[in-house]
């Protein structure tokens with residue numbers, strides 16, 4: 081009989097469709113383990129990502145309960161993993177450790193170090209994506225740099241296995257193995273934020289079912305609407321692994337494989353695959369632009385602009401609503417992320433990496449691959465990015481995607497009494513309308529910190545000269 085440590089990581093906190101767990105179970109004794117690596121155990125590091133930490137601890141607690149209900153138990157050990165795993169395998173007289181493979185550059189390095197120490201006693205499985213990242217190649221044997229070509233090759237290579245059901249029973253954990261308690265949020269210096277979605281596998285499955293039954297059919301139209309709940313809200317689940325991407329894919333495909341809504345939704349999951357693959361092939365994009373011609377771009381130091389953008393006081397209501405939703409809920413809809421990121425980089429000329437780090441800090445779904453893709457896409461310097469000369473007009477974007485202004489009213493309550501036709505451009509509202517709505521511009525709500533009129537020209541001419549100089553080098 082084999083004794084296996086199943087090492088749950090920060091991105092696979094579930095019992096269903098957990099390939100390492102099933103492989104351990106078929107071999108004999110199972111020891112479920114979570115290692116408290118510094119990001120999840122040190123107060124300083126946890127405060128750098130409060131919402132993600134809350135979602136993770138929530139999910140871990142529920143995973144521990146699910147294991148207990150099945151006759152097992154989650155052992156929790158202080159990290160770092162690289163230090164403790166080689167000792168644990170000896171102390172616990174285990175034959176091997178199984179886990180899901182990491183895909184981001186730091187995690188991959190950790191996996192490599194562990195593989196070199198543990199050799200065949202460590203078995204790593206894919207599962208964060210539907211196809212292993214970094215495997216698709218163009219005819220020239222290079223990674224794809226254009227999404228449509230990647231997606232064609234991806235669809236042609238896809239073979240989906242079945243979703244593995246959660247085991248009904250698990251063998252008891254051998255006696256005498258010591259475990260520490262999961263840290264409480266308060267012990268990490270964090271307060272529980274009731275506005276965050278609940279973590280855990282059950283809540284994830286509930287969100288998936290509700291989405292399929294309600295919003296999926298209109299997803300293609302509603303995904304961009306800021307005033308509707310038109311998307312799945314599964315992003316933190318996919319990042320934390322409370323549901324597998326294979327289960328999400330299969331459930332949506334089974335429910336409606338041919339509808340426009342389902343096709344559009346599955347296409348977003350392929351964007352996720354593209355993001356993971358691009359980061360796998362180009363780990364350097366976590367520190368610099370994918371399009372190297374953008375290296376050294378003359379971003380500005382603008383502390384006042386940065387503060388206004390992070391607090392939600394730029395004077396552009398939809399940009400401010402996005403900033404405040406991020407602070408309040410650790411979530412921002414995709415369209416609002418694009419508007420906010422475009423504003424920071426193209427209106428304020430602030431380095432996209434600053435915005436990227438801020439999002440990673442505050443998003444409950446903070447994910448290095450998707451976040452980097454989104455930021456570089458918005459700044460125009462990424463893989464298959466929006467062309468740099470397209471600059472979103474935050475007023476028109478707001479009017480198109482939040483036509484009645486209800487998204488703005490929710491997050492920028494000082495404007496809630498303004499009529500819809502003025503809510504995205506309060507500075508153009510007649511004095512009487514502002515007075516009736518109780519808004520004193522410059523006092524209750526700021527004047528725009530930058531005039532949209534000239535920013536497009538400013539950004540495009542700066543980018544043109546930077547790119548021309550890069551070409552000449």
Ligand SMILES: Cc1cc2nc3c(=O)[nH]c(=O)nc-3n(C[C@H](O)[C@H](O)[C@H](O)COP(=O)(O)OP(=O)(O)OC[C@H]3O[C@@H](n4cnc5c(N)ncnc54)[C@H](O)[C@@H]3O)c2cc1C
Nearest residue numbers: 311312313314315348352414417445446447450451454455
């Ligand atoms: C500036 C910026 C930063 C972003 N940062 C992140 C991040 O840190 N983490 C993250 O998961 N997503 C990020 N995204 C992508 C996207 O905004 C979110 O995945 C989406 O808003 C999550 O909401 P949802 O689960 O309701 O999405 P749905 O529309 O229901 O989509 C389902 C799933 O598909 C994936 N997905 C959807 N859109 C994208 C996309 N454009 N690129 C890659 N995958 C996608 C996500 O896993 C998402 O949960 C970012 C986008 C931008 C423009």
